Amino acid sequence: MLINTPMFTATPVFDTAPEIEVKNVSMVYENSVGKEVDALTDVSIDIKKGEFVSLLGPSGCGKTTLLRIIADLLEPTSGSVRIAGRTPREARLKQKYGIVFQSPVLYDWRTIRNNVRLPLEMMKVAKEEQEKRVDKQLDLVGLGKFAGNYPYQLSGGMQQRVGIARALAIKPEFLLMDEPFSALDEFTREKLNEDLLRIWAKTGKTVVFVTHNISEAVFLSDRVFVLSPHPGRLSAIIDIDLPRPRSQETRESPEFFSLVSGIRKSFEGVYARRGKE
């Protein structure tokens, strides 16, 4: 096994073949009163290896549904997903992805160390190797000192960082993040955004990041997939060509503002049309 060698170079070099390929995916489910709801309609996206992409949209646009389809936690009604040539199910069974949820989803009865260790225990990684990886990931997210604490002793932001360390511990090929910072305050979120970019630059993983926060999506991503609701469908793909590494200065640049306001206006268009109907 490659233990200390980084799996990818620090600056992402995009392959030509897509890492994640979503083709004509639709998702219809029945709501509680038995009415059919179109969560996703005919969505196709390509995500390149090493790329950081966001799925952005208001609630009801199906962004979380799409992420869960990629993670094989939901099955689409129609369409297909390929992940480096595999089905999502194969990718899940081989633990090719790490997932971070909206809440930290830490197991209360496990210390921070043992929470990060959990997936390694399940993959039957050797004991010493477990220790090594846990230490490395906790240092990466800056929580080495808290290894022996229980989750309730940590703040929300720290807990979410433990969730990221746990997702990275299995050395996944890509990272799926479902609104991981949406429950945090603005200051903590901005700090964690920067931390995440630092970690991403170090590891070079492909990241699919779900958010409803426009500036967060712009700040983080190489590309933003904008989804609109009712029915959930892809309404725009925005290239974010802001230079990296990005920092607080990036957020204050005119280019950043124009990207954010451009995306916001595209939503206003959707809601204006909806209002007239």
Next chain:
Amino acid sequence: MPVAERSRRLVVLVWLVAVIAAWELGAFLLADVFHDAMAASKLPFLHDIAATIAKNWPSLLEAAGVTFSKAAIGFGLGALFGYLLAVLMSVSRIAESIAFPYLIVSQMIPVLGLAPIIFTLVRDMNASRIVIAAYITFFPVAASTLSGFKSVDEEKRQLMRSYAATMPVLYLKLLVPFSVPYLFAGLKIAAPLSVTASILVDMLGSKNGIGVKLLYALYGGAKDIFWASVLTSAAMGVFSYLFIAQAEKVLVPWRKSLPSSAGGQSA
């Protein structure tokens, strides 16, 4: 945390002192103000009861031991059975829908009626005590543990699914540890009940046990022994509860803090 602990102890102390004072005052009023002829059986002085316990403690302890040990065995067996039942019902919806109505019905049969039936069947006092204590215990444990299994949040389950966890691993790593506090909630209800059940069986014609002492003292007019036995029985119930509560403190270290103090620090 130390402040909360100290104030909690203070509350316990105040309660204890207040109860003792109220008891002594009540006994004093009955005996020396109203000159009630039955004062010694209605509400004897607490210090008199304490003196009786001090004088008779070997026989009280022996009787309590007989009753309590059988209650404990029954409690253990009942808890085990209840737990396995909860696992079975959580694994299979069908098992749950078949078993649950019977569980509810089982709780409608009064133990007072069931105990003689069990005794007629097994014809052994100790076995009857154990069976009844187990019977009382299994339901709260099963119901509480099952509700624990069902309370696991969806995202915690999805995390397990993302790791491609098998059913046994899902239980071992998630459902079982998650439900430990729920299990203890059931155990804390069941523990004093199992003691009560064991005492009840004593009264059905046993030769020893604290229930026998209660019964004989009541009909034999030994008021001091009666009240001493009542207090001993109460102490057995309280002890069983405190024992479980203490075990929970040791075994559930992640809940040591009060919920209000969780997640206080900054990022």
